[in-house]
Amino acid sequence: xGKDTKxxxxxxxxxxxxxxxxxxxxxxLGLAGAGxxxxxxxxxxxxKPAAAGTAAAxxxxxxxxxxxxxxxxxxxxxxxxxxxxxxxxRIIGIPSxxxxxxxxxxxxxxxxxxxxxxxxxxxIGTNPDGSLKYNTGDxxxxxxxxxxxxxxxxxxxxxxxIHSRIARIxxxxxxxxxxxxxxxxxxxxxxxxxxxxxxxxxxxxxxxxFCGAEFHCPLPNDGRDLDDPSxxxxxxxxxxxxxxxxxxxxxxxxxxxxxxTSYDGKxxxxxxxxxxxxxxxxGMMASEHDACVFLNVERIEKLVKEGKFTTxxxxxxxxxxGRKAANSDPKTAVTCYVPVGKNPHGVNASPDGKYFxxxxxxxxxxxxxxxxxxxxxxxGELAKERDAVVAEVELGLGPLHxxxxxxxxxxxxxxxxxxxxxxxxEKAIAFAKGxxxxxxxxxxxxxxxxxxxGFASMGxxxxxxGKYFNSxxxxxxxxxxxxxxxxxETEQLIDISGEKMxxxxxxxxxxxxxxxxxxRRDVVKxxxxxxxxxxxxxxxxxxxxIERKGNKVHVRMLSMAPAFSLPIIRVKKGDEVTLxxxxxxxxxxxxxxxxxxxxxxxxxxxxQETKSVTFKADKPGxxxxxxxxxxxxxHLEMRSRFLVEA
Ligand code: K7E
Ligand code: CUA
Ligand code: CA
Numbered sequence: 001x002g003k004d005t006k007x008x009x010x011x012x013x014x015x016x017x018x019x020x021x022x023x024x025x026x027x028x029l030g031l032a033g034a035g036x037x038x039x040x041x042x043x044x045x046x047x048k049p050a051a052a053g054t055a056a057a058x059x060x061x062x063x064x065x066x067x068x069x070x071x072x073x074x075x076x077x078x079x080x081x082x083x084x085x086x087x088x089x090r091i092i093g094i095p096s097x098x099x100x101x102x103x104x105x106x107x108x109x110x111x112x113x114x115x116x117x118x119x120x121x122x123x124i125g126t127n128p129d130g131s132l133k134y135n136t137g138d139x140x141x142x143x144x145x146x147x148x149x150x151x152x153x154x155x156x157x158x159x160x161x162i163h164s165r166i167a168r169i170x171x172x173x174x175x176x177x178x179x180x181x182x183x184x185x186x187x188x189x190x191x192x193x194x195x196x197x198x199x200x201x202x203x204x205x206x207x208x209x210f211c212g213a214e215f216h217c218p219l220p221n222d223g224r225d226l227d228d229p230s231x232x233x234x235x236x237x238x239x240x241x242x243x244x245x246x247x248x249x250x251x252x253x254x255x256x257x258x259x260x261t262s263y264d265g266k267x268x269x270x271x272x273x274x275x276x277x278x279x280x281x282x283g284m285m286a287s288e289h290d291a292c293v294f295l296n297v298e299r300i301e302k303l304v305k306e307g308k309f310t311t312x313x314x315x316x317x318x319x320x321x322g323r324k325a326a327n328s329d330p331k332t333a334v335t336c337y338v339p340v341g342k343n344p345h346g347v348n349a350s351p352d353g354k355y356f357x358x359x360x361x362x363x364x365x366x367x368x369x370x371x372x373x374x375x376x377x378x379x380g381e382l383a384k385e386r387d388a389v390v391a392e393v394e395l396g397l398g399p400l401h402x403x404x405x406x407x408x409x410x411x412x413x414x415x416x417x418x419x420x421x422x423x424x425x426e427k428a429i430a431f432a433k434g435x436x437x438x439x440x441x442x443x444x445x446x447x448x449x450x451x452x453x454g455f456a457s458m459g460x461x462x463x464x465x466g467k468y469f470n471s472x473x474x475x476x477x478x479x480x481x482x483x484x485x486x487x488x489e490t491e492q493l494i495d496i497s498g499e500k501m502x503x504x505x506x507x508x509x510x511x512x513x514x515x516x517x518x519x520r521r522d523v524v525k526x527x528x529x530x531x532x533x534x535x536x537x538x539x540x541x542x543x544x545x546i547e548r549k550g551n552k553v554h555v556r557m558l559s560m561a562p563a564f565s566l567p568i569i570r571v572k573k574g575d576e577v578t579l580x581x582x583x584x585x586x587x588x589x590x591x592x593x594x595x596x597x598x599x600x601x602x603x604x605x606x607x608q609e610t611k612s613v614t615f616k617a618d619k620p621g622x623x624x625x626x627x628x629x630x631x632x633x634x635h636l637e638m639r640s641r642f643l644v645e646a
Contacts, residue, residue, distance in 0.1 A: 149462035590607050
């Protein structure tokens with residue numbers, strides 16, 4: 001339709017108009033300069049517990065209106081949630097909100113020994129001296145692997161924004177098995193698995209994971225160009241889902257923020273808020289338009305195959321040029337930059353596979369881009385990139401992220417308005433085409449208070465079922481008992497099975513949840529116990545014992561409730577000790593722990609699992625190596641003497 005974002009399609013309920021006026025609409029729309037950070041963080045008037053909003057209104061009959069799951073009953077869904085700068089991923093039951101598990105990813109977890117055992121250190125990454133390369137992380141987006149357009153229950157992928165790493169979680173054990181650091185990028189933010197191969201019909205499952213990098217940095221980042229950010233750049237990366245190696249990267253104009261993939265496997269999109277390529281806050285807001293960029297996966301991989309790429313610094317990863325200057329002919333272009341409203345945040349693909357919704361953030365709009373039209377542009381059959389936009393509708397202030405119910409409705413979080421707005425995509429398109437009677441806003445719900453991500457049950461799959469929507473909110477200060485100056489955040493569960501949304505539960509969240517997915521429970525198939533043969537260093541009754549080679553001592557031990565196989569472990573001060581422990585119990589959930597006082601050792605071994613630690617025996621004395629995980633009536637007695645001779 002090729003219209004400018006300035007003539008916004010506006011349509012709203014009177015209540016919202018009042019609210020906007022109250023908030024000072026023009027001031028917010030004209031955000032500029034130093035005020036913006038304050039504006040985004042705290043401009044909202046001190047929010048009150050929802051009294052006047054729809055949240056408290058009596059709801060009509062709903063299909064799924066209770067969050068209560070009776071004692072002994074199981075939840076219907078798993079919610080896999082990112083953990084923000086805690087560096088972890090969490091598993092929450094939906095609708096109960098019960099926290100089921102924490103998966104350490106980029107953080108250290110002494111309960112399981114993540115970051116303590118040799119096996120976990122090897123996954124996280126170590127320095128030449130064996131110490132951890134990083135022990136911090138910032139997870140924002142967790143997404144599952146796909147088959148035939150829905151989750152296959154195989155893997156979860158999550159980003160680390162701090163150190164630009166991608167982690168893979170096996171869903172049968174809910175443990176990380178691979179972490180890869182992306183070269184030459186900074187601020188790796190958006191992540192999304194592909195849903196099928198762009199070319200090979202038979203590959204209808206995830207084989208790639210796409211990664212958007214938000215921050216520009218020198219290329220390579222080796223000390224050059226520190227004072228000339230105009231030379232800095234941002235790359236988009238493709239990681240092989242199986243090997244977790246970086247397949248290729250694309251140099252782009254502007255930055256890459258969040259990421260979404262098409263159901264046909266051909267395109268991947270990223271919203272760009274810094275098309276200005278600026279290093280300054282003001283500069284990042286200079287332009288009235290930013291972009292949602294689409295990458296043509298097939299064409300990129302063809303260029304890589306033909307050797308039409310460069311490399312950056314020490315990295316051997318092929319880098320294809322996706323900048324505008326090199327992609328002026330749509331028929332050969334690898335990138336299509338679709339102009340959208342100012343500083344967008346969030347791009348999401350609708351479950352029918354037809355649309356991408358890019359939320360405005362500094363523009364009160366959501367832009368609907370039709371996939372088929374982007375394909376047309378790549379075929380040279382669309383005059384302008386902007387013509388792929390089929391609607392750009394006003395929703396409210398600070399739109400960030402969008403979920404879908406599979407019934408044609410989108411649910412967009414409004415950070416500044418503290419609302420979730422339900423809107424109908426086809427009606428929005430009709431409205432944009434000129435049918436001013438098309439009521440695209442279906443409902444609004446106040447949330448408490450500043451929503452970031454919102455996502456619906458199975459909403460990122462073609463099996464979107466429209467039952468639950470989770471709103472992850474910041475600034476939830478008065479929603480729970482105060483627990484010190486730092487408050488919990490809120491995950492609010494919304495029943496979206498009816499015409500009107502209904503808030504049905506508040507769950508606490510340890511800061512800070514961002515994105516998550518809600519997965520039907522039958523998709524998830526976890527193992528009951530481990531397979532001992534999966535561990536090459538397993539300890540058997542025959543190999544249990546202590547082996548010395550010079551000052552290197554290998555202690556091989558097994559656990560079987562309620563005892564360790566070695567009652568006494570004797571070493572000498574200065575020895576380098578490797579302790580390998582295999583749990584020979586076969587009963588589901590019969591886990592043992594292993595802690596050594598004053599040696600900072602603590603980890604668990606699950607049934608049939610093997611783990612090891614290596615440390616210097618630098619403190620003489622007697623230390624009770626004991627079982628930390630309650631395993632047996634004689635759990636307290638389950639210990640060995642670790643003796644270090646002076
Ligand atoms: Cu909006 Cu990092 Cu997805 Cu958080 S990002 S909210
Ligand atoms: Cu073994 Cu407690
Ligand atoms: Ca911008």
